[in-house]
Amino acid sequence: MRTAEIRRRFLDYFLQRGHTLVDSAPLPVDDPTLLFVNAGMVPFKPYLLGQAPAPYPRAVSVQKCLRTLDIDDVGRTARHGSFFQMNGNFSFGDYFKPETIEFAWDLITRPVADGGYGLPESRLWVSVFHDDDEAAELWRTRIGVSPDRIVRRGVVDNYWSMGVPGPCGPSSEIFIDRGPAYGPDGGPEVDEERFMELCNLVFMQFERGAGGAKDNYPILGPLPSKNIDTGMGLERMAFTLQGVDNLFEIDEVRPILDRAAELTAVPYGKSRESDVRLRVVADHVRTALMIIGDGVTPGNEGRAYVLRRILRRSVRAMRLLGYGGAALPELFTVARDCMSPSYPEISTDFARIQEVAAAEEDTFANTLKQGTSILDLAVAEAKAEGRTRLSGQSAFKLHDTYGFPIDLTLEMAAEQGLEVDREGFRQLMTEQRRRAKADAQSRKTGHGDMSAYRATVDAHGPTEWLAYETLTTESTVLAIVEGDVQVREADEGSIVEVVLDRTPFYAESGGQESDAGLLIGGDVRAEVLAVRRPVKGLVTHQVRVVGGTLAAGAAVTAQVDAEWRLGARQAHSGTHVVHAALRQVLGPTALQSGSYNRPGYLRLDFSWRSRLSPETRSEVEEAANLAIRRDLPVEVRFMTLPEARAIGALALFGETYDELVRVVDIGGAWSRELCGGTHVEHAAQIGPVALTSESSVGSGSRRVEAVVGVEAFRYLARERDLVSRLAEELKTPREELPDRVSALVARVKEAERESERLRARLLIAQAAELAARASDVAGVGLVTATAPDTASGRALAESVGERFDRPGVVAVAVPGDGKFVLVAAVSGAGRGLGLSAAELLRETLGGRGGGNAALAQGGGNGEAGPAFVRFAELVADRLTSGRS
Missing domain, CATH: 3.10.310.40 (Diaminopimelate Epimerase; Chain A, domain 1)
Structure with missing residues (x-):
């Protein structure tokens, strides 16, 4: 059974049982504790944590996930890869243990002809939390599992929490016996290589307190509403049903591995060392395809660095297997064919994806050249000093600063008769990992204490957000938050967070800065510094009290600065126009990968490998201004996400969208994007657009900056004045300035060369x-x-x-x-x-x-x-x- 079919059956089974289909969220996640979605439940965290009410009582999804903690061990086991897909069904205060257990068992054992997976009951085992008598009894009496195949396990294995105070509860897992060829008998307590977990059923029924991440924390009591979170690894189910030994041999991965073997002329199965490298290539190429597909480009920080590392490990593995050509264009084409049956957008966007990957491979080729030169110098220095070992510091610098793989350092040093201080290198790597873990742990505090905000939502409901309708509202102060706690009032000079029952202020999102303005009431005057959404449904205002005392319960007038909003609308609509102009001039692969705009200014990152020539920049600028001169209409519509995709609306990569989305058209299909920002009503209201710079922001990614409206007039006026001054100073007509300046530069260069010649003679x-x-x-x-x-x-x-x-x-x-x-x-x-x-x-x-x-x-x-x-x-x- 192909992986796409396993996926379809899972979704169909739960859709037939009243679940709402939720599309996979993008891999990049807006969460302070994560770079990427690492579990199927991550998109549902606000509902599971009680931060927002669930929009449906039960849901089903197949979520794209990525885990990179053990990236160096990828390919060494049958089950662990970096990218994987998690089938999940969820209940938010609806069904609980009996239905969850019944659903999972029925789907797994139901005959293939009836829409199930057809696994024999005789090969299945289950585990429960050691105190969860209810689950054990359900497995025994309701499902009919023999007691000798029901394993009771402790907190570490069968109790779930997020590692922080909040929901928790026991879990139950289903295992399959893969047979004596994979290990000894005796169930999952004896050998989890033979008895492999297929799915995990989490029963969220309690609230935990502070303490250890896995154990050693208090249970505070039952949750008011019980939830269900399940996870079935799609790849594990695939290699179980396809009769292969590991996830690298399933239909979505094996063709990549085979193509790598063909290119390198190293057959799979020849040796453990070459097999691991081929598996690394297959896993990492598929993973990189999915990451780039979700809008990430290679770089040196965060998720961009994860992508860069994965791509470079792929290229490195191919080179160690003996292939020196451009590998990624060949391998990515195969990966596209493997994944597009489940993710058709991969085919639609493949030109951009392949462009990003090829650019990074080119960059890495140059890195290898540079690293080789640095290594040669280090080797020569070691030999000159009579040493037989290359220092761990040198090896680490090559690895950390130049991205030069340690195994290449070992190999090339050995060719020149030198060993490498591996222990010194390992110590430095260990220290780096320790710092990285400490940093990751510190990010976990990014959840902060949201209780003050959640209490406001629970008491008053979501904020009535009116930013699209008006610039002024009569509002009531529902809460004032200072630090992490609510306070009754804030005196003059204080900077606090204010929650209103209704607000006209735009909260920073989608690259657009939040509005500026005032809160006014009686003798109270507060300047709005920033507007944000700390929890779903709630808008807060960071304010500085500049007069009077602001008190909870007070009536205030919330007033957006009209000039600020006009400038923001011009800049945001200008961003869409520049994006469309780039695609018109460069082609459809020049897709936006990030943006930022504030009144009068915009910045747009897009996928492109090479510098834009001055002529191309002028062409893009002209296309944008011609669209503005035509006064193209701006239309805003709300529709479902599938409807938006059907009409070709572009989504910003890495953003998460609700089922109902906002589509902004400028000139119909000329510019059609999903966007929650504020916009002008007609393109002419943007005013002129002037591109001010174009630069690189990483391999395969460029950035343009521009000014719009009055700021564009001012910029162009300064340029005009500069040209006038130059023309006057040089006594040259404006149209002849370029030739005149070129001639002056040539004369200066010749004078510098003559000066160098004179200095050389003096030195001699x-x-x-x-x-x-x-x-x-x-x-x-x-x-x-x-x-x-x-x-x-x-x-x-x-x-x-x-x-x-x-x-x-x-x-x-x-x-x-x-x-x-x-x-x-x-x-x-x-x-x-x-x-x-x-x-x-x-x-x-x-x-x-x-x-x-x-x-x-x-x-x-x-x-x-x-x-x-x-x-x-x-x-x-x-x-x-x-x-x-």
């Missing part, structure tokens, strides 16, 4: 004079001098060294602000006596600096005079000790 003359006047140190000529900059210092040191007619050494200092650069040189005859510029320099500077026997350079602190003295002493010492 000075070098000859210095060499002739060299002092004598133990029979060797010694020259010390200063130079104005490092380039001159190196040139002078080399020139003096070449002009000695006897053994000679040179030290040239370049003074700075409390520091200096020292350049050392040794003539050929001096090197014949055993003198080395690199050794003399390092000892002079206390180990700092680098170079070779002829020329070396390093930096020191303080004045250069003592360094000259030390340098001369070292020369004398070397020569004297060599003769004794």
